[in-house]
Amino acid sequence: MEVRPPDDAEIRRLALGCFLPGFTSETPPSWLLDGLAAGVGGVILFGSNLGDGSAVDKLTERLRSVAGRPLVFGLDEEGGDVTRLDTVRGSAVPGAAALGWLDDEAATERVYAGIGQRLADAGITLNLAPVADVNSDPRNPVIGVRSFGGSAEVVARQVAAAVRGIQRAGVAACVKHFPGHGATISDSHHQVAVVDRSPAELEAVELVPFRAAIEAGSRAVMTGHLRVPALDTELATVSRPITTGLLRESLGFDGVIVTDALEMKAVSGTIGMVAGFVRALLAGADAVETGAADYPELLTEIPDAVLAAVHAGRLPVRRLQDAARRTASLASRPATTEPAPPADEADLARRCIEVRGALPALRRPLVLECRTENGMATGALPWSVADRVLARAPGAEALVLTGPADPGELRQAAAERSLVCVIRDPSRHPWQWPVIEAATAHARTGQPTVLVDVGWPTELPAELTGPAGLPIIRTRGIAPGLLAAAAELLAP
Numbered sequence: 001m002e003v004r005p006p007d008d009a010e011i012r013r014l015a016l017g018c019f020l021p022g023f024t025s026e027t028p029p030s031w032l033l034d035g036l037a038a039g040v041g042g043v044i045l046f047g048s049n050l051g052d053g054s055a056v057d058k059l060t061e062r063l064r065s066v067a068g069r070p071l072v073f074g075l076d077e078e079g080g081d082v083t084r085l086d087t088v089r090g091s092a093v094p095g096a097a098a099l100g101w102l103d104d105e106a107a108t109e110r111v112y113a114g115i116g117q118r119l120a121d122a123g124i125t126l127n128l129a130p131v132a133d134v135n136s137d138p139r140n141p142v143i144g145v146r147s148f149g150g151s152a153e154v155v156a157r158q159v160a161a162a163v164r165g166i167q168r169a170g171v172a173a174c175v176k177h178f179p180g181h182g183a184t185i186s187d188s189h190h191q192v193a194v195v196d197r198s199p200a201e202l203e204a205v206e207l208v209p210f211r212a213a214i215e216a217g218s219r220a221v222m223t224g225h226l227r228v229p230a231l232d233t234e235l236a237t238v239s240r241p242i243t244t245g246l247l248r249e250s251l252g253f254d255g256v257i258v259t260d261a262l263e264m265k266a267v268s269g270t271i272g273m274v275a276g277f278v279r280a281l282l283a284g285a286d287a288v289e290t291g292a293a294d295y296p297e298l299l300t301e302i303p304d305a306v307l308a309a310v311h312a313g314r315l316p317v318r319r320l321q322d323a324a325r326r327t328a329s330l331a332s333r334p335a336t337t338e339p340a341p342p343a344d345e346a347d348l349a350r351r352c353i354e355v356r357g358a359l360p361a362l363r364r365p366l367v368l369e370c371r372t373e374n375g376m377a378t379g380a381l382p383w384s385v386a387d388r389v390l391a392r393a394p395g396a397e398a399l400v401l402t403g404p405a406d407p408g409e410l411r412q413a414a415a416e417r418s419l420v421c422v423i424r425d426p427s428r429h430p431w432q433w434p435v436i437e438a439a440t441a442h443a444r445t446g447q448p449t450v451l452v453d454v455g456w457p458t459e460l461p462a463e464l465t466g467p468a469g470l471p472i473i474r475t476r477g478i479a480p481g482l483l484a485a486a487a488e489l490l491a492p
Helices: 008-017 030-038 056-067 096-102 105-121 152-168 199-215 240-250 273-283 298-311 317-329 345-351 386-392 407-413 430-444 462-468 480-490
Strands: 042-044 072-075 172-178 220-223 256-259 354-356 366-370 397-401 419-423 449-453 472-474
Touching (some): 008 030, 008 317, 105 152, 105 345, 152 172, 152 199, 172 199, 172 256, 240 256, 240 273, 256 317, 273 298, 273 317, 366 386, 366 430, 386 397, 386 419, 386 480, 407 430, 419 430
Parallel strands (some): 042 072, 172 220
Antiparallel strands (some): 354 472
């Protein structure tokens, strides 16, 4: 029987089937509802859509009923510093860096199995997690504690465990950001990030966790807006040598390839979102997400551009059909396996805390808390160590710092008191170094002093710590359980 090629209307519908938009408010806009009825493949949800996270199931059910078919519902539920279900209160579980330091695969699988079950109960079919990037540079502005660590072997073990956990509930895991965002000092939300690694380095470091995730059965992989000169001059998002040649053919990945959000400046500020959509399909991507903002114009611009590419012979119809078929596969959840036993969240948080040195008993502590802005991936997530110490320690006071302060004035404020200094990524925010110096000087006077590092672990020069051996608590993230565990150590 002769198979007729799809007509223009079907080509437009196939293009929409690969399209995963977002929107800004808690109420779905009319353009999105119209798009779902016209064939849009699904929706990527963000904290701005979900409120306190208690009614996500009602939202997904409403959108599914509008479409009259299964839809892909995805979000970034990494745990720790990046959460969508818990943007109001913070994640209930430690993040990747804390779990990677613990390096207990069974515990990690339990954590992500719990995440997967919550997502399944909410109607979510795709979790844009875990992060498979090896955080090789402490200056990295976008990965940091979202990574399981700086060792490829540790990250590989932990990523595989996370994939197994998420997919126990039938939710698809999507490891990211291929071929690896860890060795960058740029944030692809704002500009093109360059991975300046040799092919041998990529093979020995960046690709190791992705291979482990593929072996663990990850149903999806996300490409990053990364330029990797050793592999191609184009962004990985639109690079056929990277997306098809490396990921599909060399690594043997047969699942769904998802792009990072096209609204990120690495794409929208260079080749543009519409051209990026078409070129991503040409490169071998299947599902293309656009981001958290409203882009109603894309409902017509994207299908028109795809149709033009098909008519021009640039985009084979078979490639478009394959991409739409793969994307649609993420709308269903397969049969689940036996659920993992739930993690004891408080106990797990305590186990994830690193303590260096002997912690002193604190007397009327002054807590100097260095606050830095959260990144685009994290969003406006609340956190504080100081608040927890004040609730536990008699006579405690707090001073929140958001920029440079005079070390002498800080030492004067802490005179005759114990001192707790909370830092977060001074490698990226150097205004915190004088605070560390003030803590070190205070400790040398004999006053009880503790440094609490809540970001990517900061390596302190010997001349700052010296023979006093400044005690350090490292949480590797701002999840509430981690900060509570740190406060318990500071004020038993």
